[in-house]
Amino acid sequence: MKQRDVSIDILRGIAIFTMIAANMAPYNYLEPHPFLFRIFGSVAAPMFVFLAGMMVSYTATIKSHPLKYYLKRGLTTIVMAACIDTLIWDIFPFITYDVLYVIGLAMPLIYFFIKLKRSVQLTVIAAIFILTPLLQFYFGYTESPSEISFHDENGNAISWNEINLALSEIPVWKQFLIEGWFPLFPWIGVSLFGAFIGSFKFKMAPDLYNKNVGISGAVMFVAGTGYWLMKMPFVSTNEFFDGSQQSANFWNTLITREGYSELFYPPTLFYFLTFLGGILMLIPLVYKIQNNLALQHLTVFGKSSMLVYLLHTVFIATVFSNEDFFLGNIGQHGLIGFSGLFLLYAAVLWLLCFGWQKFKKRKQFPFLINFIFGG
Numbered sequence: 001m002k003q004r005d006v007s008i009d010i011l012r013g014i015a016i017f018t019m020i021a022a023n024m025a026p027y028n029y030l031e032p033h034p035f036l037f038r039i040f041g042s043v044a045a046p047m048f049v050f051l052a053g054m055m056v057s058y059t060a061t062i063k064s065h066p067l068k069y070y071l072k073r074g075l076t077t078i079v080m081a082a083c084i085d086t087l088i089w090d091i092f093p094f095i096t097y098d099v100l101y102v103i104g105l106a107m108p109l110i111y112f113f114i115k116l117k118r119s120v121q122l123t124v125i126a127a128i129f130i131l132t133p134l135l136q137f138y139f140g141y142t143e144s145p146s147e148i149s150f151h152d153e154n155g156n157a158i159s160w161n162e163i164n165l166a167l168s169e170i171p172v173w174k175q176f177l178i179e180g181w182f183p184l185f186p187w188i189g190v191s192l193f194g195a196f197i198g199s200f201k202f203k204m205a206p207d208l209y210n211k212n213v214g215i216s217g218a219v220m221f222v223a224g225t226g227y228w229l230m231k232m233p234f235v236s237t238n239e240f241f242d243g244s245q246q247s248a249n250f251w252n253t254l255i256t257r258e259g260y261s262e263l264f265y266p267p268t269l270f271y272f273l274t275f276l277g278g279i280l281m282l283i284p285l286v287y288k289i290q291n292n293l294a295l296q297h298l299t300v301f302g303k304s305s306m307l308v309y310l311l312h313t314v315f316i317a318t319v320f321s322n323e324d325f326f327l328g329n330i331g332q333h334g335l336i337g338f339s340g341l342f343l344l345y346a347a348v349l350w351l352l353c354f355g356w357q358k359f360k361k362r363k364q365f366p367f368l369i370n371f372i373f374g375g
Contacts, residue, residue, distance in 0.1 A: 006299060007287040012051050013298025014282075016308050019044035020349065021342050023312060026259025027321040028330060029338040033261040035235060042262040045099060045182070046190055046275045048305075052103045053194025054201070056110040062202055070108045076371055077104030084310070088317045092148040092163060095172055097180030100309070105184075106191035113192055114199055121196050128189030129269060133251065135178045135185055141243040141250050141266045142179050144257045146170045181257075186267050193276065210284030217280025224273025231270060235263065297350070304353040304374035311349055320345075 022041030025033060033041075059065055081100035082093035094101075113121060148166045150158055171179075178185050201209055234240050235254045242249035243266070250266050257265045264271050289295065301308055320330055333341065356373055365373075 004303070006296070007283070007290045008051065008055070009299040009302030010286050010290055010295050011047060011279075011282060012302035012305050013295075013300070014286075015044045015047035015051065016301040016305055017298065017346060019048065020308070020312050020346050022260070022262055023316055024320055024342055024345065025261060025338070027316060028332055028341055030332045030334055031256070031259060031261070032237070033256070034335070038235065038261045038263055042264060042271070042275060043278075045187075045262065045264065046272065047279050048099060049103060049106075049182075049187055049190045050194035050197075050276065050279055053106055053110060053191035054198030056107050056191075057114055057195035057198035058202060060111055060114055061199055067108065067111050070111045072367075073371070074104045074107030076368070077107065080104075080306070080310070080372070084313055086150075088313055090150050092150065092167070095167075095170060095175060095180075096145040096147050097176055097182055099182045099187075101180075102182045102184065102187045103191065106188055106195075109188070110192065110195045114195055118196075121192070125189050125193050125196060128192070129186050129272065132178065132186040132189075132267065133269065136250065136266060137246055137248065139174055139178060140245040140247065142175075143238060143241060143243060143255060145175050145180050183267075186272065190272070190276070197280070206287065210287055213280050214284040217277045217283070220273050220277030221281060222277075224270050224275070224277055228270040228274060231268075233268075300350055300353050300357065303357060306371065307353055307356065307373045308349050310372065311352060312345075315345065315349075 018040055021037075022044055025037070025041060029037070056070065060070070077100050081098055081104065084098070084100070085091050085093040085096070113124070116124070146169075148158070148163055148170070150163075152158060175183065177183055197213065200212070204212070231252060233252045233254050238253075238255045240249070241253045241255045251268060254263050254268075254271075255265050286295070330341070332338075353374075360373070
């Protein structure tokens with residue numbers, strides 16, 4: 001049996017660690033969030049989506065699974081996303097499009113994508129990122145995606161007639177393409193880019209692969225930060241944001257969405273060049289220092305990433321954002337208070353994952369249990 005790639009688990013663990021903080025912040029960190037924190041929180045999503053694409057590329061290249069394998073895993077991921085929307089957030093699914101939707105959709109697409117010529121793959125990826133700002137310009141970009149709750153503010157169930165009326169007023173197709181939390185354009189391009197980079201990983205000597213990836217990442221990072229400094233977007237307020245149709249203003253304004261302050265609202269080319277370049281530079285660095293004890297602890301998150309995603313969402317929805325929590329309203333805090341809360345929360349999630357992985361060792365479980373709990 002082939003051993004797990006420790007460096008990939010560490011990278012996934014880094015993504016999970018930053019994701020926890022980014023998703024707690026709207027409920028427990030006083031706004032406006034410092035720019036350094038916004039950078040920190042912006043690491044999670046591209047790394048998560050990129051690595052998901054990379055690992056699909058790996059299984060397709062090395063293990064030669066049939067298409068139904070990726071259809072099964074992709075559908076399960078999308079069903080998980082819909083269940084989280086419905087059962088945890090109490091909103092109608094397939095409207096706002098959280099990150100699991102695009103990851104699930106990418107899985108079967110990558111099966112076909114990696115069969116294309118390298119030049120065609122690069123053309124597809126480039127086309128996605130080039131089309132994104134054009135689509136934003138043509139259709140506009142909303143400050144926050146619209147959603148439909150199953151219950152009103154008093155806890156009364158919304159009728160199906162009311163839901164259908166609300167659906168008729170929401171541009172669901174637009175939110176799927178460019179306006180949702182993680183729309184098809186450009187996030188599917190991130191996953192395909194991960195698949196493209198991952199397809200080289202297992203066909204090259206590690207030293208050559210890491211050298212090429214590191215250099216490519218440095219070039220992208222310099223280009224992205226240089227472009228970013230030239231654009232100098234506003235990043236602290238929504239005051240100047242104009243996302244109306246054929247407005248170029250949103251290319252100069254990075255907004256917060258309902259307290260989520262990552263630097264990809266809206267997603268821009270300079271953001272992806274910078275952060276994807278940074279991820280590429282991290283790959284050889286983490287590979288080189290993967291035996292570091294502190295980094296090895298992050299593999300616990302990396303091995304059970306879906307479990308952490310599910311648990312952290314449940315905790316946020318029921319505890320951290322709940323004013324009626326039995327210990328009292330946790331509320332919002334400054335840097336020190338939030339940091340302590342975040343680290344305590346991350347430690348609890350780490351212990352839960354660690355306990356599961358110890359329990360699972362040398363035991364066999366059905367597909368769905370393995371898929372959700374990992375380890």
